[in-house]
Amino acid sequence: AAALISGHEDAYDGFICDEQSVPAAPGEFGVALDASLAVWQQKGYRGIWLKMPAAKAHVIGHAVDRGFEFHHAEKEYVMLTRWLPSSENKLPPNASHQVGMGAFVMNERREVLVVQERSGPLRGQGVWKMPTGLVQQGEDISEAAEREVLEETGIRARFDAVLAMRQAHGFAFGKSDMFFVVALKMEAGPQARELCMQEDELVGVRWMGLEEYLAVPFTAARPLFQKIHAAILAYVNGTY
Template sequence: MDSFEEASIDIKMEIFEAIEDNYGGVIVNMKKEEPMDFLKFHSMLKASISHWRLKGKKGVWIKLPIELAHLVNAAVKEGFWYHHAEATYLMLVYWIPHEIPHTFPANASHRIGIGAFVFNQDGQVLVVKEKSGDMTGTWKLPTGVVDEGEDICMAAVREVQEETGIETEFVELLAFRQSHKSFFGKSDLFFICMLKPLNFTINKQDAEIEEAEWMPMEEYASQSKVNQSELSKMIANICVAKKEEQYTGFSAILTTTGHSAKKCYLYSNNI
């Protein structure tokens, strides 16, 4: 018996409080307000796993706040592995019945972005030049990433306001693209949204945007970098067709989910 195990025996055998999930597992939410040393945590974890095994539990989730990051190694020693991490916590998982494969759902597989197509009463499209990135030096549609808990249609409105100072309202979802192995190996969904401008005076974001202006659609679509990319050219053609009223996208219809009263959007062009 090594010194680590001898020290563990002297610690009172307690188990963690846990919430049962809907799939035969348990969730442990560690509290940052309750400091715990490595040895006590390791001892309680071993006792808890034994207790949950007797109860027939399967998956174990432990949510460790960043203040308790020093306990990660103790969990790993017991066979836990990383599931995902956020700014303030790390989620670790453990599968008790080793004789069968685990059924933990994978971490989020996609990042979601938007591109905003906004044109004014003169038929000009709102475009920006970014200070960094792959499209530096090229006029492009305002783009951005959808925040957690944010609707796609609202993200497009927010990004346009942040980058150009133009207030808008959502009109239609025109198209979307899926790609793989993008941001840190994750897949990527990119939605092209048409917005209606509510004002026309540009007040660009200085931190990220080099220039912003209203540009003739034809001039935007004729840029060499737009035409060098099959995807960019297709998006430009869709925007031109929409401007000429030869294309119909998807409207955002506010509804509720099928099993609760939570609000959500259905994007459709046939209702």
């Protein structure tokens, strides 16, 4: 009898394959997968999760030939799935959103921390904006804001409040995007307040007066930023 691909049941009548038990030889993999599919169908499993590490990428085509579909990929692996019943596929889709944040930091002189980007859609346009970035896997939005501000500008600040959030669609590779504007308060001490620009990401970093910041033409003319500016003013004036 052909060796079966081992693994364990999940909580939804599915089966998660053990990547270590997946044969690396194409012929052996095809035989094992055929035998395993027969057993999985006999046992009434619904969704099959087949994680293929990069070292075994050369056999992925054999799984696709047997009805498996790409679900998501990371640097080290590709996840394939197959829905065995004839009913509608109920497996959850891949992550639908990326999460970004913008950090509002103001000093005691009512000056806002702003940057100019070296790359990205605003490159070369001379637009001053708050530091922004993507939230990394396993990272809180507050942690991402503190990290981005420190990395890009050298300023040490701590999360204080969420000021605004917007959702938009059709961003990177068709994913939706959630963007949070958060307020940070600077730490005490001169070293925490010394500007140090991240030169591979930025072409400029400075403190800009609040009124000048709110009047930057690129943002002041856009309804979305008008709402963000209203939230910023409410926060600054203690009425947020």
